[in-house]
Amino acid sequence: MKNLSIYVHIPFCAHKCIYCDFYSITKTADKEKYLESLLREIEFFAEKYSNGRKVISVFFGGGTPSLMETEYILKIISAIKSRFRLEPDAEITIEANPGTLEKEKIQGFLSAGINRLSLGVQSFDDGELEFLTRIHDSKTAEHAVNEAFGYGFKNINIDLIFNLPAQTKSKWKNTLQKAVSLPVSHISAYSLILEKGTTLYKMVTDKKTKISGQEFDADLYETAINFLAENGFDQYEVSNFAKPGSECIHNKSYWNHTEYIGLGTSAHSFADKKRWWNYSSLKSYIEAVKKTGNAVSGFENLTEEQLLQEYVMLSLRSVGINIEELKNKYSGEWFPRNRKILSEYEKGGFISFGSGIIKLTPQGYAVCDEILTRLE
Ligand code: SF4
Incomplete structure (x- = not known):
């Protein structure tokens, strides 16, 4: 029996961050229609890809999946369970913004069967968080980690970004220091990428802010690698660090060519030596699923x-x-x-x-x- 991973994209966000070029929507009125479309897509792909395959991981990514009502998440997981063979020990991750994670949400996610939480913290420096226009401060992020752990999430990742404008090496070290002092088992550390079309890109081209060059970026990266190794986090990918046994199964599926089905706007899939991807816009996605049960906008057969x-x-x-x-x-x-x-x-x-x-x-x-x- 082959392994299969499932990715579920939730495109809604409370606010658009200045550095983000993902397709995300701040208007959440269509959440229910979106849920219906996801459920139809599950039906559609189960017909073709549930036989001879077992699901080893499910990943809710975004956007901000934690903006979805917990009963919606539960419905999606139940549909996957009833139409695919979901392994009892499958890793089920949800990405969450620390600013949208109340106690009820944490408990709801746990009872829906989610066993891994990935928090978009980005920094523990309030000035940096404000610059990035994140909706949370460092205290909220710290509180979210502790609460999630306290209520039962034993597998927590936090995302961090380095080489932010005006970031010094000591500020980056402080963020890393705070990260390892919390009950997290996984850290993803990414260098800030300046994407065309974002507010940050305009700020840089208008010379309102500045991002340090490659040399400083490499220095911060090396600082992270060494610091995280000293603190028990093994590097298992360019940007990913985990305590032994806490490597992300879903990430590893992408990296070792395990087949995966992507559901939702802009999601990508890979199975039977073929790659395909969905429409990015919410409107096109919902309309396509309504008509055909899927929203594939393009594909390629891989040689x-x-x-x-x-x-x-x-x-x-x-x-x-x-x-x-x-x-x-x-x-x-x-x-x-x-x-x-x-x-x-x-x-x-x-x-x-x-x-x-x-x-x-x-x-x-x-x-x-x-x-x-x-x-x-
Ligand atoms: S919360 Fe994440 S996906 Fe949403 S706008 Fe900010 S960076 Fe982009």
Whole structure:
């Protein structure tokens, strides 16, 4: 039986943050229609992809999924349970904004079967949070983590962003220090990406604010890698760090080519060597599902070569390339073809070759993109 992961996109947000280029909607009047569409999509894809597959993870991402009523989330999980084979120990994650997480929500999510919480904290510095126009301050974020843990969430992730305008190394260290002092088992740390079309992009191009260059960014990244390692968080992907046994199963599905079905606006799916994606706009999505039961707006069939290159890229960025698995799944020629380049990076201390797995070292993660461009 094959493993399958399910992603459920919830596009609603209380407010648009200045750095965000995700498709998100602040008007929440269509929440009920959206729920109906998701339930129809579950029916549609279950017909095709429930046989011979077991669901090992479900991930509610956004947007701000915690804005959805808990009974809606419960209905979605129940529909997945009744139409797919959801494993009893499946990881079920919901992303939440600390500013929308009241006690009732936490309890509701737990009783709906959610066992992993991912909080968009971004920073524990109030000035930085205000600059990012987040709807919460650092105290609220801290309180949300403690409450969620206290009510029973034992698997909590927090997202953090570094290289924010005016961020100093000591401010970043303070945020990291606060993060590890809380009962969290997973931390995702991302460098701020300046996306065209965002308010922040305009502020930077109008010279109203400034983002530090690559060198400082790399310094902050290295600070995070070292600090988190010292505090018991192992790096298992470029941006992801976990206490032993708390690596995100859903993330790992993406990285090891497990099949996944994406539901909701702009969601992507991958199954039967094919990738497809849904309409981004809420209106188009709802209309399409109403007509056909799905909202697929485009697809591509992946060739063996594309699958191989994607497998190499995703594995190297995360758990490492298992040479035997690569040989069995895709090609026995890739390793001999790249042996010379890999040996160079091994000598330089950027990758290791332990037990048949080619893995990045902490220095290697910092130059991952460069290594990938050299591999053939
Ligand atoms: S809460 Fe998240 S998804 Fe919503 S606008 Fe802010 S960054 Fe974007």
